[in-house]
Amino acid sequence: MIVDQVIAASLTLTTPILLAAMGGLVNRQGGIVNIALDAKMLAGAFVAVIVSSMTGGWFVAVLSAAVAGALVGYLFSLVITRANANMIVAGLGLNVLVAGFIGFILNWVYDSSGTLRLPDVQLLPKFMPDFVSGIPVVGLALSELEPLTVFAWITVFTLPFLLANTRIGLWVRATGNAPQVARAMGISGRNVQDFSTAFAGFFSGLGGAHLALASIGLFNEGLTAGRGFIALAAFYFGRDRPVTTALVCLLFGFLDATQIRMQTAGLPPKLIGTIPYLMVLVALCIAGWRNHRRKAVAP
Amino acid sequence: MAEAASIGRSPLMDWFDKGIGLAFPFIVALVVAAVVLLAIGENPLDVFALMFAESFGTQRRIAATLSAATPLLFTGVATAICFRSGVFNVGVEGALVIGGLCAAFIGFTLPAALGLTLIPLAFGFAALVSAIWLLVPGFLLARYEVDEVVSTLMLNFVAFGITGYLVNGPLLSEISGNNVTPLVHEAAQLPRLMPPSTLHTGFLIGVLVVILYGVWARRTPSGFEAALVGQNKRFSSAVGISIPATIILVMVLSGVISGLGGASHALGQLHRFADGFSPGYGFTGMAVALLGRNNAIGIFLGAVLFGALASAGTTVQLFSDIPLDIVNIIEGTVMIFAVVELGRISLKRWRARR
Amino acid sequence: MNVRNAARDETGQVSVRLGADRLCKSYGSIEANRDISITVAPGEIHAIVGENGAGKSTLMRMLQGIEQPDSGRIIVDDQVVDLTGPQRAFTLGIGMVHQEFMLAPDLTLLENLVLGDEPVIRALGPASTIDWRSALESGERLARETAAHVDWSRTARNTPVHIQQFVEIIRLLRRGTRILILDEPTAVLAPQQVDDLFALLKKLRDGGTTILFISHKLREVMALADQVTVIRRGEVQYTSPVAETDPDTIAGHMVGGQGVLPESAADAKSRQAVVGDVVLEVSGLTTPIVEKSHPLHGVGFELRKGEIIGLAGVSGNGQNELVECLVGLRPVGGGVVSFAGQDITHMSNQQRRARGMGYISADRRHEGLALEASVEANVIAGSQRKPPISNGGFFNRRAMRRAAEERLSFIGVRHGGLDNAAGDLSGGNQQRLVFAREIASRPSLLIVSQPTRGVDLVGIAAIHGILSDFRRNGGSVLLISEELDEILALSDRILVMADGAIVGETSASDADIGHIGRMMVIQGAGDG
Amino acid sequence: ADVAPAALIIAQGGLGDGSWNDTANAGFQAGLKNTGIEGRPIESKDVAAQGEEIMRRAADGGFGLVISLEWIHGEPMEKLAVDYPDANWVIMNQTRKGDNVASVVFGEHEGSYLAGALAAQVTTDESIKGINGKPVIGVIGGVKAPGIDKFIVGYIQGAKAINPDIEVKVAYSDSFGDPAKGQQMAKAMFDEGADIVYQVAGGTGIGIIEAAKAAGAYAIGVDTDQDGMAPGNVLTSMIKRVDVAVEDIINNYADGKFPGGEVMDFGLAQNGVALSDMKHTKDMIPAAYLEKVDALKADIVDGKIEVWDVSTQGYPDFFQ
Numbered sequence A: 001m002i003v004d005q006v007i008a009a010s011l012t013l014t015t016p017i018l019l020a021a022m023g024g025l026v027n028r029q030g031g032i033v034n035i036a037l038d039a040k041m042l043a044g045a046f047v048a049v050i051v052s053s054m055t056g057g058w059f060v061a062v063l064s065a066a067v068a069g070a071l072v073g074y075l076f077s078l079v080i081t082r083a084n085a086n087m088i089v090a091g092l093g094l095n096v097l098v099a100g101f102i103g104f105i106l107n108w109v110y111d112s113s114g115t116l117r118l119p120d121v122q123l124l125p126k127f128m129p130d131f132v133s134g135i136p137v138v139g140l141a142l143s144e145l146e147p148l149t150v151f152a153w154i155t156v157f158t159l160p161f162l163l164a165n166t167r168i169g170l171w172v173r174a175t176g177n178a179p180q181v182a183r184a185m186g187i188s189g190r191n192v193q194d195f196s197t198a199f200a201g202f203f204s205g206l207g208g209a210h211l212a213l214a215s216i217g218l219f220n221e222g223l224t225a226g227r228g229f230i231a232l233a234a235f236y237f238g239r240d241r242p243v244t245t246a247l248v249c250l251l252f253g254f255l256d257a258t259q260i261r262m263q264t265a266g267l268p269p270k271l272i273g274t275i276p277y278l279m280v281l282v283a284l285c286i287a288g289w290r291n292h293r294r295k296a297v298a299p
Numbered sequence B: 001m002a003e004a005a006s007i008g009r010s011p012l013m014d015w016f017d018k019g020i021g022l023a024f025p026f027i028v029a030l031v032v033a034a035v036v037l038l039a040i041g042e043n044p045l046d047v048f049a050l051m052f053a054e055s056f057g058t059q060r061r062i063a064a065t066l067s068a069a070t071p072l073l074f075t076g077v078a079t080a081i082c083f084r085s086g087v088f089n090v091g092v093e094g095a096l097v098i099g100g101l102c103a104a105f106i107g108f109t110l111p112a113a114l115g116l117t118l119i120p121l122a123f124g125f126a127a128l129v130s131a132i133w134l135l136v137p138g139f140l141l142a143r144y145e146v147d148e149v150v151s152t153l154m155l156n157f158v159a160f161g162i163t164g165y166l167v168n169g170p171l172l173s174e175i176s177g178n179n180v181t182p183l184v185h186e187a188a189q190l191p192r193l194m195p196p197s198t199l200h201t202g203f204l205i206g207v208l209v210v211i212l213y214g215v216w217a218r219r220t221p222s223g224f225e226a227a228l229v230g231q232n233k234r235f236s237s238a239v240g241i242s243i244p245a246t247i248i249l250v251m252v253l254s255g256v257i258s259g260l261g262g263a264s265h266a267l268g269q270l271h272r273f274a275d276g277f278s279p280g281y282g283f284t285g286m287a288v289a290l291l292g293r294n295n296a297i298g299i300f301l302g303a304v305l306f307g308a309l310a311s312a313g314t315t316v317q318l319f320s321d322i323p324l325d326i327v328n329i330i331e332g333t334v335m336i337f338a339v340v341e342l343g344r345i346s347l348k349r350w351r352a353r354r
Numbered sequence C: 001m002n003v004r005n006a007a008r009d010e011t012g013q014v015s016v017r018l019g020a021d022r023l024c025k026s027y028g029s030i031e032a033n034r035d036i037s038i039t040v041a042p043g044e045i046h047a048i049v050g051e052n053g054a055g056k057s058t059l060m061r062m063l064q065g066i067e068q069p070d071s072g073r074i075i076v077d078d079q080v081v082d083l084t085g086p087q088r089a090f091t092l093g094i095g096m097v098h099q100e101f102m103l104a105p106d107l108t109l110l111e112n113l114v115l116g117d118e119p120v121i122r123a124l125g126p127a128s129t130i131d132w133r134s135a136l137e138s139g140e141r142l143a144r145e146t147a148a149h150v151d152w153s154r155t156a157r158n159t160p161v162h163i164q165q166f167v168e169i170i171r172l173l174r175r176g177t178r179i180l181i182l183d184e185p186t187a188v189l190a191p192q193q194v195d196d197l198f199a200l201l202k203k204l205r206d207g208g209t210t211i212l213f214i215s216h217k218l219r220e221v222m223a224l225a226d227q228v229t230v231i232r233r234g235e236v237q238y239t240s241p242v243a244e245t246d247p248d249t250i251a252g253h254m255v256g257g258q259g260v261l262p263e264s265a266a267d268a269k270s271r272q273a274v275v276g277d278v279v280l281e282v283s284g285l286t287t288p289i290v291e292k293s294h295p296l297h298g299v300g301f302e303l304r305k306g307e308i309i310g311l312a313g314v315s316g317n318g319q320n321e322l323v324e325c326l327v328g329l330r331p332v333g334g335g336v337v338s339f340a341g342q343d344i345t346h347m348s349n350q351q352r353r354a355r356g357m358g359y360i361s362a363d364r365r366h367e368g369l370a371l372e373a374s375v376e377a378n379v380i381a382g383s384q385r386k387p388p389i390s391n392g393g394f395f396n397r398r399a400m401r402r403a404a405e406e407r408l409s410f411i412g413v414r415h416g417g418l419d420n421a422a423g424d425l426s427g428g429n430q431q432r433l434v435f436a437r438e439i440a441s442r443p444s445l446l447i448v449s450q451p452t453r454g455v456d457l458v459g460i461a462a463i464h465g466i467l468s469d470f471r472r473n474g475g476s477v478l479l480i481s482e483e484l485d486e487i488l489a490l491s492d493r494i495l496v497m498a499d500g501a502i503v504g505e506t507s508a509s510d511a512d513i514g515h516i517g518r519m520m521v522i523q524g525a526g527d528g
Numbered sequence D: 001a002d003v004a005p006a007a008l009i010i011a012q013g014g015l016g017d018g019s020w021n022d023t024a025n026a027g028f029q030a031g032l033k034n035t036g037i038e039g040r041p042i043e044s045k046d047v048a049a050q051g052e053e054i055m056r057r058a059a060d061g062g063f064g065l066v067i068s069l070e071w072i073h074g075e076p077m078e079k080l081a082v083d084y085p086d087a088n089w090v091i092m093n094q095t096r097k098g099d100n101v102a103s104v105v106f107g108e109h110e111g112s113y114l115a116g117a118l119a120a121q122v123t124t125d126e127s128i129k130g131i132n133g134k135p136v137i138g139v140i141g142g143v144k145a146p147g148i149d150k151f152i153v154g155y156i157q158g159a160k161a162i163n164p165d166i167e168v169k170v171a172y173s174d175s176f177g178d179p180a181k182g183q184q185m186a187k188a189m190f191d192e193g194a195d196i197v198y199q200v201a202g203g204t205g206i207g208i209i210e211a212a213k214a215a216g217a218y219a220i221g222v223d224t225d226q227d228g229m230a231p232g233n234v235l236t237s238m239i240k241r242v243d244v245a246v247e248d249i250i251n252n253y254a255d256g257k258f259p260g261g262e263v264m265d266f267g268l269a270q271n272g273v274a275l276s277d278m279k280h281t282k283d284m285i286p287a288a289y290l291e292k293v294d295a296l297k298a299d300i301v302d303g304k305i306e307v308w309d310v311s312t313q314g315y316p317d318f319f320q
């Protein structure tokens, strides 16, 4: 049926955005607006395909993708926290740089351009028992679950706990909220920020791995298709709260999944693509206006 | 962003400082590129020599470089005008694309009989629409403190969506194999400066914009006020400068210049609007502005350097096996290191020690 | 005061818990601390008083290891220690509550309490889960011990300031602080809240904690401290057990002896009441409460042409807020401000300036000047649209240079060149630069806040000269200063501000430094 | 051979698009190999604006053959051909004047017509595995652009020629490199009753074929023979011989027989476009359907049927 299809598609399309958004959200709670999530997703996808083909194991591939993303994120963070680079411009630069490097490696190591198709790429396994597909409405979505989607949603519901209850979670929030206070309390704000950026890289890398290994098993330069920016939009819209952000991601995933239906309804695809960004703009305006009101009425 | 509200603060040291600021990121980028080139067994010096020859070797190549630099003159200034006032506008790209579409629209819809008046009309319309485009986030920032980085970033994507839709729908050329508008009337096309090179009058307009920007920044009260706001908001409002008015002014100016840049590119280079109108001139413009430390001469040099990279980066492929990715690597590295303060910090320290 | 003797104390008991021995600290040409020596006994509450800029915070920062002294030694528990940083001070049991709040606004109080030293369920490094239950227990135990009522689940942002103050103290105690330094802990508290805080501090003292606290308010010192030290211009002026002194004596040492008054003060007594037109009229001025600001409660006064009104008061009593309301940098809650017969209550700063108001900000480094900008830019700012500096929308560079030179030389600002950064000037010259700018636009009214803070004696005389000249030429001045000498030297009339209201008034001829000092620091004394 | 080198200017989207640029480049490389001529593909991020400078530089730099894959380079090339009469110029998908200009046009619309005709016959034949009785088929384009709609319109026309009541679902993925999205879109189409989806979306199409495989339905490949990407689930592929065209040109150029001034039509008649051999699906499709397709092909070649060409005729009434 159509409903279960839409649910399944929304869920699948949500996962990469969701993973990147979870990373970006922690990063922003730590005080860094990361607009280079896209670059880290791309790096993750690239590494995932290579490692999966080399080892034939999806788990190692996914892990390597995450580590690669984290590494890129960490280096990026150093530029911001140690060399005081402006995070926005450096982020834009990183997007260009990573694309350049990957293109370069594709060219010189794999002698191809744009697409990397390797033999024996192992995809993410679908592990649910067969009978679930018989469950009405959600059966299809369930039967298509793979580990990363499950992990992403586990993260959504554990992240609030981790942020609230672990030392590092507290440090991240304190650093983002009041760096001078964190410093006075003996916490190295820079290290915490570096951690949060590496964390964002880790999750973006996972998002990239999902894009590459969920079903298609190959790498393409355009694979991320700006999803890093959609993730950014999601956690801005979700005000850095994991569950809200996840719902926004789900909404964006749903928009993607129903895009084809909206096209049938006569909406041009280009305009449909702007909906997430327009939503964020509207959300920003409402938040700004409310803030303004609150200040104006302050007793 | 520390270009002092310096009405003429220009002893030798200052120039030295700026020179380092401009050169440092490029040196880092060249080192990175050299490492990559060595890794693939190319001699970096040969490659750099070839790239230099391809960008400045002959008159024609210089013209090609300047032609590639033309849009960056506009986007560099449009960005610098905001950065200088402490407004982090990353929406120049979107405004440029919108402006380009508007100019092309005027250029092919109005009757050709209007002749040369088409050009000012197209430029004017582009400037107007782009100014309104950036006025929106400017207003939101000035009045409601809506974070301009995110609002302008989001607006870029909206601009891509709208122009992408229009150029495929209502404004699509009747018969074409691609998403392009019809060609603008011949009268609306900017004449070329050094035929056969594609260098066109838009370059002169761009240079004029840079000069006007320099004059505005250093020789007018409003440029002075904007710089003060960028340096110290509390001070500025204490001496009677309106912060919201300044923010709105610089955003509108930025929009106007982005629009002019789009018009120049549409009427001078492509003679229409098309998919792939801008490969990110607005974003490169940010690097240009930062590299040039928001200073007019710095912006000009920065734009030329990036123009050289773009023009040489493609044509070297004719004569060597260097892939385009090297250019991306250089460009990305320059962008990142343009904003790194290492060079400046150590220079300041060194100066403080003396 | 003699450390070696103290160390030889034969009972084996520590006699000096915290001491400073001839500490010196200079910032450039400013000697913030000169040979400061103090000793604080265990279980003592020691008050440090002194005017703004006297060097109190500098001393505290050195005792906390944030700043290193240029010379001199620091003693803890009779031992000379090397305070390499705040972390070292922490391990020695020294903790400080800063002048500004050190709580992360969006974290809960409990989170703020444990931040940086979290109790964990199982040690897994940074990934350990925080043991909130034990955190809460320790917080509540300490709160109980200190008789504070704290709702630990609130965010700091939504917590009243005095509770925030408590939490900061409790946080230090939790980390084993035995020596508590408080920098003006009462500046933002309401009287009732101050009493609560004092009860807490006394309790702590009785429990053996040593407390060093900075205050401007003598009532508080008398109520709380065991020992008081007065610092003036970077030097220890006076020190005494509180029981053996009285507010008048302390106030006298704080505001300085008679001898240091500049000459111009001599003619103060001969001044007549000014009878010109009313230039500035303020009535019933109130402000909303905004974080960390003192609200105004119905401030009213009149300022006449050719008159200097001195506004005396201890910092943090609403002077800054009043100034900002008058110059249009802070929205007014209620009341009316009129200037030259016109209601300007809701006008912008720009409009007020256009009507002839000038403003010398107390915060020279952030509001009075743009330190990175050139001297020329700073002295021209505000006049950038006026001819001949600009004509038809463009600067006349020559005229601008000339105007800048004229303005600077009129007041005698010494600078290395118009193109140098204003931040490169010495403090006194920076302040002259501000005057040069503000006088140049020929205002009819100057709002002047702390005009001589950080300025040397020659500079002070010059600035006083400028103000006197300005008045002689028909200008009106509202002078806000914590230097009573200064107010006495210049004012025709003196208003005293305390707790967001004008609490007293006296004419220059009747002015008595002791009386004014009492009104300032001992609330209500003015009435009696 | 001391023939001057050749340059191939890559169109927007760059190498790695999995279709147009990649296929042409493959032919280019093959041609160079055959003839021993030197040559290089040229990419630019700013290919729209830089095209003219690149082509001029190539001519100045002693290149004897310049092939541009970018549609927008048509106009400047016409002028350049005059400035550089000794160089040979090739443009695609449009007709440009000049003795030393060869224009190459493809009959994508014609090939797509056949694909549509085949799909329309198959989609109602429930005897074929995975086919439902509903007359519903689909097509997914990479972006909405005339170059893509040329395929789509041909496909629709072919389908309607078989069954005027057929429903052809059309959608665009808005990207040529997003297989994840292609997969989801195709899934949605299958789910709505389509059983055959034609992909005109480059790299995105990989996902469409994946989706067909997963759904047990059919995709139609494009550009190259994609039948083997999911054997049995790719009904056929609309092969477009860009590679052949480019290789041909280089061969001719090497032999001194550059087709200057000619329009090289790579339509059905010239075998420039064709349906694949259907190695994996031929046996499950009733022969009658294939015969019908062959008949239609003959009619097109003979000019009895005219297939609408968006790139020269604009949009037809039956498509928006």
Ligand SMILES: Nc1ncnc2c1ncn2[C@@H]1O[C@H](COP(=O)(O)OP(=O)(O)OP(=O)(O)O)[C@@H](O)[C@H]1O
Pocket (backbone or CB within 6 Å): C027, C028, C030, C031, C032, C050, C051, C052, C053, C054, C055, C056, C057, C058, C059, C453, C454
């Ligand atoms: N970091 C610094 N750089 C330069 N000068 C400084 C610095 N810190 C303090 N000063 C100067 O040292 C002097 C003493 O300052 P300090 O902050 O110790 O005064 P205070 O007694 O705490 O005053 P307040 O009551 O206003 O807090 C002042 O003249 C001040 O301007």
Ligand SMILES: Nc1ncnc2c1ncn2[C@@H]1O[C@H](COP(=O)(O)OP(=O)(O)OP(=O)(O)O)[C@@H](O)[C@H]1O
Pocket (backbone or CB within 6 Å): C109, C149, C150, C151, C152, C154, C158, C159, C160, C163
């Ligand atoms: N964190 C806290 N710990 C202890 N007492 C508190 C705390 N926060 C507030 N109080 C006390 O509770 C009383 C009411 O505080 P407050 O004015 O914040 O309440 P409220 O107006 O109901 O709060 P809200 O604005 O959140 O509705 C005051 O006496 C205040 O001192």
Ligand SMILES: [Mg+2]
Pocket (backbone or CB within 6 Å): C056, C057, C058, C099, C183
């Ligand atoms: Mg202090």
Ligand SMILES: [Mg+2]
Pocket (backbone or CB within 6 Å): D122, D123, D124, D131, D132, D133, D134, D135, D136, D193, D194, D195
């Ligand atoms: Mg069917």
